[in-house]
Amino acid sequence: MVINQNNKNILKDISICFINPPILDYALYDLFAIPLGILKTINLLKFFGIDYFYLDALNKNFDLSYFPKGTIKPTIRSNGTGKYWKKKIEPPVELKFFNREFYRFGLSFEKIIEILKNEISKRKKSFDFIVISSIFTYHYLSLKILIQYLKENFQNTKIIIAGIYPKIIFEHAKSLGADYVFKEDAFEFVKFIFELTSKDNSHIELLKESNLIYKNTQDNDSFDILPDWDLLDNQRYGVIRLTSGCPYNCQYCASKIISGEYKKLDLSYSLTQLSYFVKRNIFNIAFYDDALLIDQNLFLTFIFEARKVSLKFIFYLPNAIHIAKTTKEILNAMQNFKMIRFGLESLNIEDEKYGNKFKIDQLKNLLNNLNESKIPKEVVSFYILVGLPGQSFAEVENTIKTALKLGIKPRIAEYSPIPSTPLFERAKQELIANKKSYINIDEPLFQNPSIYPYIATEFTQENMKKLKNMIYG
CATH class of the missing domain: 3.40.50.280 (Cobalamin-binding domain)
Known part of the structure; x- marks a missing residue:
């Protein structure tokens, strides 16, 4: 047509x-x-x-x-x-x-x-x-x-x-x-x-002939769509994605429900948006990827090409990146990043609910590489999950103590029970076992991470305050 x-x-x-x-x-x-x-x-x-x-x-x-x-x-x-x-x-x-x-x-x-x-x-x-x-x-x-x-x-x-x-x-x-x-x-x-x-x-097929649709590199039947950034007033930051979805199957996560299977997006999709951000004088850029470093070459190529667009870009990683995938070369590419957050989750790494995404030697190797890099310590932190079903206060306390000894800056991420994830059903069973069946997490208000860990687990407000005092003093 x-x-x-x-x-x-x-x-x-x-x-x-x-x-x-x-x-x-x-x-x-x-x-x-x-x-x-x-x-x-x-x-x-x-x-x-x-x-x-x-x-x-x-x-x-x-x-x-x-x-x-x-x-x-x-x-x-x-x-x-x-x-x-x-x-x-x-x-x-x-x-x-x-x-x-x-x-x-x-x-x-x-x-x-x-x-x-x-x-x-x-x-x-x-x-x-x-x-x-x-x-x-x-x-x-x-x-x-x-x-x-x-x-x-x-x-x-x-x-x-x-x-x-x-x-x-x-x-x-x-x-x-x-x-x-x-x-x-x-x-x-x-x-x-x-x-x-x-x-x-x-x-509708006309859209596929437009400049709004970018086909994904691995699957010609899938694509992503350019956002209309002009709708945002006085915007100081932009966001981009190099990938969608995640190949892991962490029991607490809803990435596959929300984004489907892991796919790599065409680099022209993100680079086109970077060029637009330059025209708008927007240089603070956050990555929205759930699994940014699965394809390390894709990330490194993007950083190389982004520097051709502008040397003024400052990048941020609000979503956790994978410890096992962060090499020296990756860290060198992140030297001008202002926020880098890793997914530590717990040092009880044998527990399958955390996804088995890294080994202790990989964590130690990352810490050595971070110490040798030029990345300022204040921009690096590690997410620790709190309030998961089957997780004890002692486990989290030990993770934080050990992390601090290793020179890690922990950052607490409170758990939200998400329907259709494996841990959601386990959370319901645990509430019954602990005689807390009056807490109905099928009511979405109780899925809020600002309340669920405090009322459904042993992470009371007093215990959570103790953990935060360990981290922040």
């Missing part, structure tokens, strides 16, 4: 609002958090002339006038990461027993409605659809409340929930009151919109 203007305007009469919603939680921090799914979806739909509006309720750049009295201002670091706007609120009834302050992060629901009404007034037409993005299962309450507000104010608009949350617990997402729940990727979402609006979906 030949691309022409008529093909590209096939959705011009359809109006969609996309919302990255506020979050209700105990804590939330922007560590290079970008709603990539929304940015990719809008970019594809723009190809067909869609009329769209994007509202990021978590935008840290909003003016103080957008928030009610008592809202705490965000603190933003020079690289753009930091704390969100937040206001203390009452926790949901289910969590009132837990003694910790609870917040709404981002815009109030009332303010969202006000913004949408103003936008509709300017457009002189209502939205056909409002799409709400989602990530964590335990943040569903903000979606539920937002849907209630939207239904009360925009009765003729169809509400769609999309993102990772319905991919993990689809049936639960269906209970929130949206008209549609969607759990596939951005390309499939475009097909979904064509179906809902009775458009000729043969036009």
